[in-house]
Amino acid sequence: MLRYAVHDFRRNMRMVESVFFMIVLPTALYLMFSGMNGDANAPAGQGNVAAYIMTSMALYGAVLATSGIAGSAAVERAKGWGRTLALTPAAASSYVASKVLVALAISVLPVAVVMTVGFLTGAEISGLRWLTTAVIVVLGSAAFAFYGLAAGLLFRSEAAVSVSSGLLVVLSFFGNLFVPLSGIMLDIARFTPLYGLAGLARWPQLEGTVAANGPGVPPDEMWFLVLNLFAWTVIFGGIAILAARRGTSRM
Amino acid sequence: MTTAAIALRNLRKTFRSAEGDLRAVDGITLTVEPGEVVAFLGRNGAGKTTTLDMVLGFTQPTSGSVEVFGLTPRHAIEQGLVGAVLQSGALLDDLTVRQTMEMVAALHGPVDVDDALRRAGAESIASRKVSKCSGGEQQRLRFALALLPNPELLILDEPTAGMDVNARRDFWATMRAETKRGRTVVFATHYLDEAEEFADRTIVIDGGTIVADGTTADIQGHAGTSTLSCRWDMVDGDPAALPHVLTHTMDSGHLTCQTANTDALARHLLTRTSASQLAISPARLEDAFVTLTASGKAQT
Numbered sequence: 001m002l003r004y005a006v007h008d009f010r011r012n013m014r015m016v017e018s019v020f021f022m023i024v025l026p027t028a029l030y031l032m033f034s035g036m037n038g039d040a041n042a043p044a045g046q047g048n049v050a051a052y053i054m055t056s057m058a059l060y061g062a063v064l065a066t067s068g069i070a071g072s073a074a075v076e077r078a079k080g081w082g083r084t085l086a087l088t089p090a091a092a093s094s095y096v097a098s099k100v101l102v103a104l105a106i107s108v109l110p111v112a113v114v115m116t117v118g119f120l121t122g123a124e125i126s127g128l129r130w131l132t133t134a135v136i137v138v139l140g141s142a143a144f145a146f147y148g149l150a151a152g153l154l155f156r157s158e159a160a161v162s163v164s165s166g167l168l169v170v171l172s173f174f175g176n177l178f179v180p181l182s183g184i185m186l187d188i189a190r191f192t193p194l195y196g197l198a199g200l201a202r203w204p205q206l207e208g209t210v211a212a213n214g215p216g217v218p219p220d221e222m223w224f225l226v227l228n229l230f231a232w233t234v235i236f237g238g239i240a241i242l243a244a245r246r247g248t249s250r251m
Numbered sequence: 252m253t254t255a256a257i258a259l260r261n262l263r264k265t266f267r268s269a270e271g272d273l274r275a276v277d278g279i280t281l282t283v284e285p286g287e288v289v290a291f292l293g294r295n296g297a298g299k300t301t302t303l304d305m306v307l308g309f310t311q312p313t314s315g316s317v318e319v320f321g322l323t324p325r326h327a328i329e330q331g332l333v334g335a336v337l338q339s340g341a342l343l344d345d346l347t348v349r350q351t352m353e354m355v356a357a358l359h360g361p362v363d364v365d366d367a368l369r370r371a372g373a374e375s376i377a378s379r380k381v382s383k384c385s386g387g388e389q390q391r392l393r394f395a396l397a398l399l400p401n402p403e404l405l406i407l408d409e410p411t412a413g414m415d416v417n418a419r420r421d422f423w424a425t426m427r428a429e430t431k432r433g434r435t436v437v438f439a440t441h442y443l444d445e446a447e448e449f450a451d452r453t454i455v456i457d458g459g460t461i462v463a464d465g466t467t468a469d470i471q472g473h474a475g476t477s478t479l480s481c482r483w484d485m486v487d488g489d490p491a492a493l494p495h496v497l498t499h500t501m502d503s504g505h506l507t508c509q510t511a512n513t514d515a516l517a518r519h520l521l522t523r524t525s526a527s528q529l530a531i532s533p534a535r536l537e538d539a540f541v542t543l544t545a546s547g548k549a550q551t
Contacts, residue, residue: 003357011346011354080341084396086309087340088358089329 026061054118061110070148071161153243196228331400387418
């Protein structure tokens with residue numbers, strides 16, 4: 001399974017266009033948002049606002065990467081690659097595991113690039129918190145490998161790729177990654193898939209403080225964010241495995 | 252007693268749908284011994300592919316049992332005993348032939364990629380991208396993939412569908428080399444000439460059941476007829492009056508007859524009529540097949 005994952009990783013890296021898109025886009029967004037924001041250097045928790053934006057964009061890049069991997073899984077499965085693999089000793093679950101590993105490995109790239117650019121252009125986080133932030137982003141984006149895989153295996157088409165990426169933009173918005181939310185939107189947003197992970201990614205810097213446009217909002221509790229992430233991971237993972245088992249039947 | 256390569260007992264598979272139940276496989280019992288080369292012959296929808304899907308563990312039987320070398324289909328694949336070339340087994344376009352082999356090889360135990368490529372005749376295309384390969388070349392890659400675990404049993408589902416004549420001939424030449432090594436081969440086809448030319452044993456499947464099972468010669472014998480064609484002169488009247496003719500067709504002076512007694516008919520035509528340009532073909536599997544599937548189960 002591991003050797004297969006290595007081959008799959010190399011294969012994805014060969015797809016230059018999509019890799020370029022996954023890394024350049026979040027970096028460009030970071031530069032835009034932090035450039036436009038006059039308070040970029042203002043303090044925010046254990047760092048500054050620019051770092052907050054950087055973390056958000058790194059997370060966005062990471063989940064874009066993992067859902068991109070899922071896109072390839074969708075196309076593979078739709079074409080019947082699953083049947084070719086079913087003639088080997090490998091089980092369906094090891095296919096899922098291998099895809100998740102590859103997605104994780106690939107999602108390290110946008111995180112590394114965005115954070116490097118961020119730190120070079122004035123983002124600040126105190127101490128080693130940038131490292132914990134990076135680790136949380138990369139590990140947490142595994143949940144979104146399940147998300148993209150579930151979409152791809154369920155719908156088995158190129159269209160699934162576009163939809164899942166598009167939906168990710170909406171989920172990022174609700175995850176408080178772009179414009180800070182407030183009021184009812186914020187209440188709803190707390191239960192959406194990206195919210196928990198976003199809050200956890202920003203925890204080293206903000207420890208749950210919610211950046212909001214309106215009057216003071218109570219900070220998010222750690223247990224709530226973890227529960228959000230855990231629950232959504234289980235849901236996406238379950239759907240992915242069930243859909244993968246369906247992959248070999250022709251009917 | 253050696254373990255059978257494939258043992259099916261009362262195998263059934265029913266698909267449920269809104270329109271009702273489809274009995275794709277309706278009670279198949281058969282045994283394939285190691286080293287046999289068997290053709291599953293049948294029309295599209297006869298149940299051949301569903302049966303093979305169960306032998307490969309892709310589908311679970313509704314009832315009955317399937318064993319491959321005494322193991323469940325999944326276990327047999329895990330032991331590297333089975334290789335298959337499927338119609339629907341897909342390839343990844345962006346990979347080269349060799350990259351595809353190495354990626355799949357990573358999921359087997361230790362295997363020899365170069366050896367499999369060579370035996371499938373795919374060495375020359377090893378660096379070519381799958382998307383740039385012709386249909387025949389892609390099939391050779393699938394064949395190479397099937398050979399990776401050095402399997403004892405090879406399952407081929409319509410392996411030459413879509414191939415041109417040359418590609419087909421090359422494919423079967425490569426297959427012959429494999430059967431000489433003592434591999435068991437089961438192939439599903441609706442190309443009757445393939446079954447005729449290549450299989451020692453033909454199993455005719457129709458409507459999810461076995462309609463005939465025997466050596467290819469036995470199956471031909473079921474039809475019991477040969478085809479005789481000649482140039483017919485209308486001076487001799489209506490060919491319907493000819494003795495020994497079961498059925499006939501006329502097409503602008505060219506007469507084609509089915510007969511159970513070739514010699515008698517030929518003698519009659521040559522001595523009593525002015526028919527010319529006689530040509531006689533021995534009983535074709537095609538005719539046997541049509542007869543068998545039209546009339547239902549035949550005694551073997």
